[in-house]
Amino acid sequence: MNDSIIPNMKRFPETLVALLLALLACLHAETATPKASGVRAETIIAVYGDAAAAPTPRAGWSFQWNARGKLGDSTGYAPLSYDEEARAYGVRDASGALRADAPGHTISRGIGYLDVSAMRDKDGVARCYIASYRLSADSVGEVWINHGNLTTPLRYGTDLQVYVNEQLKVQSLIKKKDRFAQVFRFNLGRLKKEDVIHVAVGPSENSPKAAGRLFYVIEDCPAGQKPAEPVNIISPTLHASAPQFGANGQIGAAYADKHKAHCAAVVATRPELVFIGDSITARWPQEVLEARFGKHRPLNLGIGGDWIQNVHWRVQNGTLDKAKPKVVVLLIGTNNLTGKFTPDExxxxxxxxxxAIQSKTAQSKILLLGILPRGASIKDEINGAIRQTNAKLATLSDQKQVFYLDVGDQLVEPDGSISPAVMPDKLHVAGPGYTRWMKAMGPTLDKLLNERP
Structure with missing residues (x-):
């Protein structure tokens, strides 16, 4: 309240002042307190994906295995050690190296995946990977494990068990070998300060081992409510429209920033030529684009790691809302192949x-590019799937608004090999590759950009 109005209140009868103060208090309460209806109130307590990616466990976390064999008896658990060279937590042997026959998790480089592993020993005892979190305060409501993601790349089933202290709360058999992550959430009820949540991953009955990628979030949610639906952090499912999610089950902060910057760049640039796709698009040297198509104000809207579903989400959420380009160059799909999508899918x-693109910018022509070859040679298995996929992509062209072009053969040497100078990591294109690509694509773009509507 503004102090300058208080002296003036003395002119009013005392009862009227009281009424005014009461009214102001009610108004303040209504504006300061959010309506319960429709408002999600869960609070994130801890994020496994962030904690497990650190070389030193974060506060409250520990990574263990059931060294004595029995789950549910934490006195028999032993800590896992971090090996900086291997970027992994595991059990060390006498020489100090991590044992291959003991549980652990590996932090993959660059993309934050956490690959966990567990197995049965020679006596048939399941040795499980255990991520434990100790609560620092009583829960306000009920504690949930949410945004749980676990892949099962092996033909064996995976046993997921959740304990609070020594009590088994959840036991769930994850399906055998599924190309998409299994998504889950569990209610653990009200918990107290110092309670420990143990999430154990191990081989299912009669399975020799278990392995996969794991994410989950520990949340506090008001009693009687459910937290937000769990999202697939690892692999957007078929026909989904989804952003790239972070380990906390929310849209990735860096991803959201890039998307916002792209939307702003569209307004500032008013491009006639737009490139949209994943990291292969994102790495286009801007000077190459400017040198060839500078007068058309080329704009690069590539984001590393994108699947088709991620680009779909960006298009639906503003990337092209204020764009009226003459041509949209679209290259996407190689990450979906890695994710085991079929050519038909x-x-x-x-x-x-x-x-979706046409619904946002109907007048634009779309140049759909075939997925580029990968690996060391066109004989690599992945390139067979790429050729099958590209054959189906070619049928999407109507030669009126959608045009198809495959420049992949320009990135391959006469003997069928793919030069490290063109594709150093066997996936991403380098400078010489972009030069070849532009040479092959340039004439088609010239024609499309210069055609009258």
């Missing part, structure tokens, strides 16, 4: 993405 998803 990729073509169907890209077809849906094209429709």
């Amino acid at each position: 990729i073509a169907a998803n890209i077809g849906g993405l094209i429709q």
Whole structure:
């Protein structure tokens, strides 16, 4: 309240002042307190994905294995050690190296995946990977494990068990070998300060081992409510439209920033030529684009790691809302191949993405590029799937608004090899590759950019 109005209140009868103060208090209470209806009130307590990616466990966390064999008896658990060279937590042998026959988790480079492993020993005892978190305060409501993601790349089943202290709360058998992550959430009830949540991953009955990628979030949610639906952090499912999620189950902060910057760049640049896709698009040297198509104000809207579903989400959420380009160059799908999508599924998803682009900028022509070859040679297995996919992508062209072009052969040497100078990591294109790519694509773009509507 502004202090300058208080002296003036003395002119009013005492009862009127009281009424005014009461009214102001009510108004303040209404504006300061959010309405319960429709408001999500869960609070994140801890994020496994962030904690497990650190070389030193974060406060409250520990990574263990059931060294004595029995789950549910934490006195028999032993800590895992971090090996900086291997970027992994595990059990050390006498020489100090991490044992291959003991549980642990590996932090993959660059993309934050956490690969966990567990196995049965020679006596048939399940040796499990255990991530433990100790609560620093009583829960306000009920504690949930949410945004749980676990992949099962092996043909064996995976046993997921959750304990609070020594009490088994959840036991769930994750399906055998699924190309997509299994998504889950569990209610653990009200918990107290110093209670410990143990999430154990091990081989299912009669399985020799278990392995996969793991994410989950520990949340405090008001009693009687459910937290937000769990999201698939690892692998967007078929026909989904989703951003890239962070380990906390929310849109990744860096991803959101890039998306926002792209939307602003569209307004500032008013591009006639837009490139949209994943990291292969994002790495286009701007000077190459400017040298060839500078007068058309080329704008790069690539984001590393994108699947078709991620680009679909960006298109639906503003990337092209204020863009009226003459041509949109679209290259996407190689990450979906890594995620085990079939050629039919990729073509169907890209077809849906094209429709989404056309709904935002109907007058634009779309130049759909074939997925580029990968690996050391066109004989590599992945390139067979790429050729099958590209054959289906070619059928999406109507030669009126959607045009198809495959420049992949320009990135391959005469003997079928893929030069490290063109593709140093066997996936991403380097400078010489972009030069070849531009040479192959330039004439088609010239024609599309200069055609009258």
